[in-house]
Amino acid sequence: MPRFKNISIKNKLIFIQTTTAFIAVLVCCIFFVVNDIRTFKDAGNRKIYSLARIVGENAIPTLQFLDQDAATQLLYKLNKEPDITQAEVLDKNGKLFARYLREQPSGDSTNHKQELPSNATPGQLTARYKLYQEKEFLGTVVLYARLNDLNKIIVGYVKVASLVLLTAILSALIISIFLQRSIVFRLLRLVTKTKEVAKTGNYSLRVAGTGNDEIGTLAGGFNAMLEQIEKMDRYLKETNAELKTYSINLESKNRELEEFAYISSHDMKSPITSLYGMLSLMQQKEVVKPEHRHLFDLAINSVRQMQKTINALNEIIAFRKTLKIERQQIDLAEALEEVKLRIVDQISTSRAVIQADFSKCPYVNFPEVHLKSIFQNLLTNAIKYKQKGKPPVIEISTKSEGNFVVLEVKDNGLGIDMNRFKDKLFGLFQRFHTHTEGTGIGLHMIHSIVESYGGRIYLESEENRGTIFKIYLDNAPL
Amino acid sequence: MKNYRSHTYKETPAKRKLYKTLLWLFVTTFSFTSFRQKDQAKEYNLKAAFIYNFTRYIEWKESSDQNEFIIGVIGTSPINDPLAEIVKTEMVDNKKIIVKQFSKPADITFCHILFISDKSSVPLDDILAKTTGKGTLIISEQDGYAGLGTAINFVIVNRKLKFEANVKAINAAGLTASSQLLKLAIIVK
Structure with missing residues (x-):
């Protein structure tokens, strides 16, 4: 009953109370009317039967002395009984001995004669009394009666019942309208307060005038909740403000640090370059004594290493500034071809075989520089960390998965010991194989790119078997 | 009759007509008598039944030494046969019913009911003199007898059997008649 569900509690309560009163009174009325009608009918039946008995006792001598006139006279005394419509005395063979027929005020009597014995209409009664004298069956007296007053009584009852019902409904309506004030008025106040709180966000509001009933409990609970929310709200606001200042501090610190790293790496770059140049010059001029040759070589290596690190640092700093480039639609096959051209030397010397299948998803929305950088890093990694004697x-x-384009790159290289390096995979300057040169920034860069554009990287690897990269690129629309 | 006699001496076709008439007369007379006989049997059946029914509405003084209920009949009457039928099966106050036949007033002994047949030649006064005050209900079947002192007298009114009742005579005999009975009776004073 969705319609009933949606009407207001006020009307619901009025409806329920009125309906209840109506049903209760209706049931009572029906009970009394039915009971009274039955009692009336019983009384009528009893009266008719006793009349039949009295008439019968008096009819016995008329039957014995075959005096039909006397019997008819006897029956005609029933004309004082308005309910009796017809009376008959039958002799012991069931033959009509005497009859009395009340004259009907309307309609022809022949019709009624046929109607009466049928006893079909309600309020129609028949009483039979068998006459015996000293166990000898003499005949039967049959009385037909119609309870004329029954209809009048029923009509009267219906009138009274309707009046009672009307009164009951009206009084229930008035009482419920008065009573609902104590329930609905307070509920409505609660509802209004709730709406106000929801609208203004002012948690310091309270519902006034609570009682001890359920609505009072509800209002109390409402107030208590508001209080808690207010406290929580205040706490959150305070914490939020703290966090904000904290994050602002953190950001400036971070900027300072970046600045510091940039300055230091930048400033260190030229002294180290000149140091290396000078050391190279010294080597060319052969000023180093052979016995110090070993030390000198170590120094040169260290400087070269330092130079590499500084360069990598500069690269990273420069790369970080590129992480806000706009996306564009990229043809993956084209991008791969370009990258392959860049590293064609490495590919040819290692005799690497590159199999690409972009049929399932040929395009991706991504910054071109970064996509190429991802390709390049993965390819060079795969070539660099290949298994010995095996191209x-x-x-x-690629494939499409929801909002993502999944780029899968699988190689048959050395693989990574996942148990050892699982947590360090994407760290800066992390290296898992030291037999070849490397700076340890490749995976870090891929990771930074993918995550800063809302993607994820998953890595499966097994030592001496190979590695599978699964890169989820967020394929946001342009 | 005159007509009929005057025609007997003539040998004319009218004579044949006379025979026809005679035949018709004979047939109708015969059929009438047979009808009458039938009617009469019916009438006496009813009278016997009435007499028996009277016993229910008349109260006799309790005469302790009587173990039988006696119905006396004066004169030969067709009522004897139906009465005999009733006597076979019915009782009055748990007493056996006995029918006694009298021909002279001198023969009359005590009986509860005395029926005077219309064929009886005994003078009514003799009978009344013999029975007065003895608790006998005297029933007659001749017009005017109730006025003359019998308690109940059968009459035919509108071809229906009715009875007259002389309340004084009933009371004089020391009997009580129920009001229900008197209601049905034609009261004679």
Whole structure:
């Protein structure tokens, strides 16, 4: 009953109370009317039967002395009984001995004669009394009666019942209208307060005038909740403000640190370059004594290492500034071809085999520089960390998964000991194989790119078997 | 009759007509008598039944030494046969019913009911003199007898059997008649 559900509690309560009163009174009325009608009918039946008995006792001698006139006279005394419509005395063979027929005020009597014995209409009664004298059956007296007053009584009852019902409904209506004030008025106040709180967000509001009933409990609970929310709200606001200042501090610190790193790496770059140049010059001029040759070589290596680190640092700092480039639609096959051209030397010397399948998803929305950088890093990694005496085989494919384009790059290289390096995979300057040169920034850069554009990287690897990169690129629309 | 006699001496076709008439007369007379006989049997059946029914509405003084209920009949009457039928099966106050036949007033002994047949030649006064005050209900079947002192007298009114009742005579005999009975009776004073 969705319609009943949606009407207001006030009307619901009035409806329920009125209906209840109506049903209760209706049931009572029906009970009394039915009971009274039955009592009336019973009384009528009893009266008719006793009349039949009295008439019968008096009819016995008329039957014995075959005096039909006397019997008819006897029956005609029933004309004082308005309910009796017809009376008959039958002899012991069931033959009509005497009859009395009340004259009907309307309609022809022949019709009624046929109607009466049928006893079909309500309020129609028949009483039979068998006459015996000293166990000898003499005949029967039959009385037909119609309870003329029954209809009048029923009509009267219906009138009274309707009046009672009307009164009951009206009084229930008035009482419920008065009573609902104590329930609905307070509920409505609660509702208004709730709406106000929801609208203004002012948690310092309270519902006034609570009682001890359920509505009072509800209002109390409402107030208590408001209080808690207010406290929580205040606490959150305070914490939020703290966090804000904290984050502002953190940001400036971070900027300072970046600045510091940039300045230091930048400033260190030229002295180290000149140091290296001078050391190279010294080597060319052969000023180093052979016995110090070993030390000198170590120094040169250290400087070269330092130079590499500084360069990598500069690269990273420069790269960080590029992380806000706009996306564009990229043809993945084209991008891969370009990258392959860049590293064609490495590919040819390592005799690497690159198999690409972009049929399932040929395009991605991503900054071109970064996508190429991802390709390049993965390819060079795969070539660099190949298994000895085995040309690297690299399989590249894409597929679409929800909002993401999944780029899968699988190689047959050395693999990574996941148990040892699981947590360090994407750290800066992290290296898992030291037999070849490397700076340890490749995976860090890929990770930074993918995450800063809302993607994820997953890595499966097994030592001496190969590595599978699954890169989820957020394929946001342009 | 005159007509009929005057025609007997003539040998004319009218004579044949006379025979026809005679035949018709004979047939109708015969059929009438047979009808009458039938009617009469019916009438006496009813009278016997009435007499028996009277016993229910008349109260006799309790005469302790009587173990039988006696109905006396004066004169030969067709009522004897139906009465005999009733006597076979019915009782009055748990007493056996006995029918006694009298021909002279001198023969009359005590009886509860005395029926005077219309064929009786005994003078009514003799009978009344013999029975007065003895608790006998005297029933007659001749017009005017109730006025003359019998308690109940059968009459035919509108071809229906009715009875007259002489309340004085009933009371004089020391009997009580129920009001229900008197209501049905034609009261004679």
